[in-house]
Amino acid sequence: MLPNTPPDIPTPALVIDEPTARRNLTRLAQYAKGKGLGVRPHTKTHKSLLMAREQLKAGAVGLTVAKVGEAEVMAKVGEDLLLAYPALDPARTGRIAALARDKTIRVAVDSAFAADALADAARRAGATIGILVDIDVGFHRTGMQTPAQALALAQHVSKTKSLRLDGLFFYPGHIVAKPDEQTAILAPIEAMLEETITLWKKNGLEAKIVSGGSTPTGTQSHHLKALTEIRPGTYIYYDRNCITGNWCAIDDVAAVIVCTVISDAVPGKCVLDAGTKTFTSDRLVGDATNQHGSGLIIEYPQAKIVRCSEEHAEVDLSLCDRRPKLGDRVRVIPNHICPCVNLQDQMYLRHEDGTIETLPIEGRGKLS
Amino acid sequence: MLPNTPPDIPTPALVIDEPTARRNLTRLAQYAKGKGLGVRPHTKTHKSLLMAREQLKAGAVGLTVAKVGEAEVMAKVGEDLLLAYPALDPARTGRIAALARDKTIRVAVDSAFAADALADAARRAGATIGILVDIDVGFHRTGMQTPAQALALAQHVSKTKSLRLDGLFFYPGHIVAKPDEQTAILAPIEAMLEETITLWKKNGLEAKIVSGGSTPTGTQSHHLKALTEIRPGTYIYYDRNCITGNWCAIDDVAAVIVCTVISDAVPGKCVLDAGTKTFTSDRLVGDATNQHGSGLIIEYPQAKIVRCSEEHAEVDLSLCDRRPKLGDRVRVIPNHICPCVNLQDQMYLRHEDGTIETLPIEGRGKLS
Numbered sequence: 001m002l003p004n005t006p007p008d009i010p011t012p013a014l015v016i017d018e019p020t021a022r023r024n025l026t027r028l029a030q031y032a033k034g035k036g037l038g039v040r041p042h043t044k045t046h047k048s049l050l051m052a053r054e055q056l057k058a059g060a061v062g063l064t065v066a067k068v069g070e071a072e073v074m075a076k077v078g079e080d081l082l083l084a085y086p087a088l089d090p091a092r093t094g095r096i097a098a099l100a101r102d103k104t105i106r107v108a109v110d111s112a113f114a115a116d117a118l119a120d121a122a123r124r125a126g127a128t129i130g131i132l133v134d135i136d137v138g139f140h141r142t143g144m145q146t147p148a149q150a151l152a153l154a155q156h157v158s159k160t161k162s163l164r165l166d167g168l169f170f171y172p173g174h175i176v177a178k179p180d181e182q183t184a185i186l187a188p189i190e191a192m193l194e195e196t197i198t199l200w201k202k203n204g205l206e207a208k209i210v211s212g213g214s215t216p217t218g219t220q221s222h223h224l225k226a227l228t229e230i231r232p233g234t235y236i237y238y239d240r241n242c243i244t245g246n247w248c249a250i251d252d253v254a255a256v257i258v259c260t261v262i263s264d265a266v267p268g269k270c271v272l273d274a275g276t277k278t279f280t281s282d283r284l285v286g287d288a289t290n291q292h293g294s295g296l297i298i299e300y301p302q303a304k305i306v307r308c309s310e311e312h313a314e315v316d317l318s319l320c321d322r323r324p325k326l327g328d329r330v331r332v333i334p335n336h337i338c339p340c341v342n343l344q345d346q347m348y349l350r351h352e353d354g355t356i357e358t359l360p361i362e363g364r365g366k367l368s
Numbered sequence: 369m370l371p372n373t374p375p376d377i378p379t380p381a382l383v384i385d386e387p388t389a390r391r392n393l394t395r396l397a398q399y400a401k402g403k404g405l406g407v408r409p410h411t412k413t414h415k416s417l418l419m420a421r422e423q424l425k426a427g428a429v430g431l432t433v434a435k436v437g438e439a440e441v442m443a444k445v446g447e448d449l450l451l452a453y454p455a456l457d458p459a460r461t462g463r464i465a466a467l468a469r470d471k472t473i474r475v476a477v478d479s480a481f482a483a484d485a486l487a488d489a490a491r492r493a494g495a496t497i498g499i500l501v502d503i504d505v506g507f508h509r510t511g512m513q514t515p516a517q518a519l520a521l522a523q524h525v526s527k528t529k530s531l532r533l534d535g536l537f538f539y540p541g542h543i544v545a546k547p548d549e550q551t552a553i554l555a556p557i558e559a560m561l562e563e564t565i566t567l568w569k570k571n572g573l574e575a576k577i578v579s580g581g582s583t584p585t586g587t588q589s590h591h592l593k594a595l596t597e598i599r600p601g602t603y604i605y606y607d608r609n610c611i612t613g614n615w616c617a618i619d620d621v622a623a624v625i626v627c628t629v630i631s632d633a634v635p636g637k638c639v640l641d642a643g644t645k646t647f648t649s650d651r652l653v654g655d656a657t658n659q660h661g662s663g664l665i666i667e668y669p670q671a672k673i674v675r676c677s678e679e680h681a682e683v684d685l686s687l688c689d690r691r692p693k694l695g696d697r698v699r700v701i702p703n704h705i706c707p708c709v710n711l712q713d714q715m716y717l718r719h720e721d722g723t724i725e726t727l728p729i730e731g732r733g734k735l736s
Contacts, residue, residue, distance in 0.1 A: 008459075009459070010459040010460070010735075010736035011457065011459065011735075011736060012735050012736070013736075044678065044679075066678070066679040067679060085630070085679065086630045086631050086639075087630070088628075088630055088694060088695060089379065089628045089630070089641075089695055091376075091377070091378040091379065091628075092378070110631055110633040111631065111632070111633060111694055113694040113695065114630075114694070117695070134633070136633065136634060140634050140637075140682075141631075141634065141639065141675075141677065141680055141682055142630075142631040142633055142634065142639055142680070143633055143634070144633055145633065145634070145635070149633075173677065260456075260457045260459075262453070262454045262455070262456055262457070262482075263454050263478055263479065263509075263510040264479070265478040265479060265502070265504065265510055265511055265512055265513065265517075266504060266508050266509065266510065266511070266513070267513070269508075271454075271509065271510055273457075273736075274735070276648065276650065276707055277707060277710055277735065278735060280644065280648065280649055281648055281649035281650045281651070282644065282649045283649070288657060288658075289656060289657065290656075307509075309509065309541070310412065310434070310706060310707055310710075311412075311434040311435060311453065312509055312510070314508075314509055326456060326479055326481040326482070327456060327457055327481065327485070338678060339644055339645060339678055342645055342678075342711075343710075343711075343733075343735070344733075344735070345733050365711075365712075365713050367378075367379075367380050367642070367645065367646060367711075367712070368378035368379060368380070368381075368641075
């Protein structure tokens with residue numbers, strides 16, 4: 001259920017419906033348990049210690065982060081962290097090694113350069129860093145290109161002191177099909193994973209962990225037999241992309257931005273007090289020419305957020321049979337919730353009894 | 369001159385070249401002085417008390433902000449603040465009125481509703497708020513639509529206790545032409561301003577302040593005879609939009625994002641450690657289909673940032689005659705600097721002698 005508009009909080013405000021978020025994380029935990037998969041949620045979506053704790057309570061095997069600053073935050077609640085990021089510069093590797101003294105820390109890497117830099121920092125810190133070899137399964141952002149390349153890097157890691165070869169990593173960011181249309185897209189990934197694992201075995205190396213997945217592929221993960229753990233992030237809150245992609249129902253959305261109507265002077269339009277500094281400029285997935293605008297206004301589903309400045313969202317009301325009044329508050333489901341959470345200093349958590357709690361977003365920022 | 373890459377700061381880092389920023393603000397101050405115009409810089413670009421102080425030292429008549437939280441920050445250095453935003457909700461009006469007890473505070477409004485809400489708050493605070501009537505000169509975001517509407521709102525304001533009618537406000541956000549091609553676009557704005565001012569005069573009302581403009585129109589402001597003050601923001605740092613729009617030269621750009629190369633595993637590409645969480649998803653002005661990517665890499669001008677995730681920028685290097693190495697640092701001029709500044713917790717200020725100072729961005733966030 002989507003949170004109601006709280007009456008007294010300054011807008012634009014990020015409001016999270018606690019029961020819905022809890023239901024989302026419980027549901028995925030149950031799916032994964034049923035399929036014998038671990039869940040290592042990507043905390044980039046909520047950036048919140050409270051939510052990370054809830055995910056761990058629901059059985060998560062550990063937490064995923066992108067940046068070292070996020071790892072430093074999440075280390076307050078998690079004992080087992082995966083940095084899903086090829087951190088290789090001195091400003092990062094030393095901090096990772098420091099964390100690895102007390103925690104299980106793994107890093108996904110796609111170069112011997114990164115492995116060596118991490119090993120060097122680990123050695124100086126007297127720590128061991130676990131390594132997952134990143135393979136490119138089709139998104140073409142990072143990752144080794146072939147099983148042979150993945151083997152070469154794995155062999156390099158296995159011979160490097162202060163590193164521990166733990167397995168394979170991939171991110172299928174190119175899969176944005178509806179769940180029931182993913183089977184054919186997952187097949188070549190399964191083949192590449194199997195080929196890589198077999199090649200490693202032949203060379204005496206084991207991929208204990210095979211970590212992959214996203215929110216779109218979340219409930220289809222069992223089609224990848226080699227997988228040991230999944231890393232969905234958005235699934236805890238969902239967003240407009242997830243509704244459109246059929247990865248959730250509208251009632252699964254746990255996060256809205258509550259906005260105030262501040263202008264209606266231009267005919268056919270109104271203006272909300274939130275622009276790209278709140279919604280970002282992220283378009284709906286697949287909407288290259290921005291035909292669908294910057295978010296879904298729950299109270300006015302026919303309305304379209306046609307243009308955002310930094311602090312203004314211009315809403316075309318021409319298809320609406322009624323108009324909001326100046327000062328009205330409306331709830332917006334943003335296209336992509338993760339970067340919107342990053343733009344807020346706090347979230348308003350709505351509990352089942354309707355009370356609202358103000359909570360920090362501890363992982364906000366953390367660019368390095 | 370663009371700042372060099374500092375060796376020891378964590379990336380992605382916002383680096384500001386102090387001499388260049390100073391030259392930019394001095395140059396515009398001199399232009400405005402020569403034309404008899406006041407400068408009221410929009411602080412949304414830098415969000416920095418230091419930069420606001422420098423602008424005031426260079427002769428700015430006051431400061432512009434969008435949100436009340438920004439006004440509260442900038443009130444630490446400015447005595448005269450314009451809220452270029454139709455703040456009308458109780459979460460904002462009370463805070464504005466509180467500021468107006470000690471400072472000259474003006475608000476641009478486009479509804480009697482907003483005027484009444486501000487008056488009510490001012491009355492309760494025992495303060496007076498100055499009002500500029502917002503008129504729509506063609507951007508069609510906010511503002512009264514006709515001189516007659518502007519008169520009606522001005523008459524309402526002039527009769528309302530605790531408000532003071534100070535003049536007219538407009539934002540020509542639709543003008544993105546090169547400076548030497550703006551004359552014809554500015555002519556109808558001049559006509560609308562003159563008609564409104566004449567109508568006010570006939571009805572015994574005076575527009576002491578006529579406030580308008582942007583960075584693109586900055587140096588063409590003298591074509592609007594009625595103007596008393598201009599409100600450029602981006603001009604202090606400039607960005608890729610300004611280079612492309614011919615509003616500055618590349619050597620005028622004072623702000624870069626220093627990034628580290630973290631992956632080169634995918635053929636023809638490299639990946640920087642900064643994505644939409646650093647560069648935003650703002651496209652270059654006029655680049656609806658994102659042909660020009662998310663920023664200009666100074667060291668590799670033939671490179672193109674083809675896709676950004678939250679923490680990754682994928683760079684197509686196919687047109688480059690050389691490739692950056694893993695761990696290299698590069699400088700990126702983002703498409704739109706203002707929201708990028710908002711995403712950083714601090715800036716690194718490079719002084720003339722090459723020393724780097726770390727400074728807070730006090731106005732970051734401040735959504736309400």
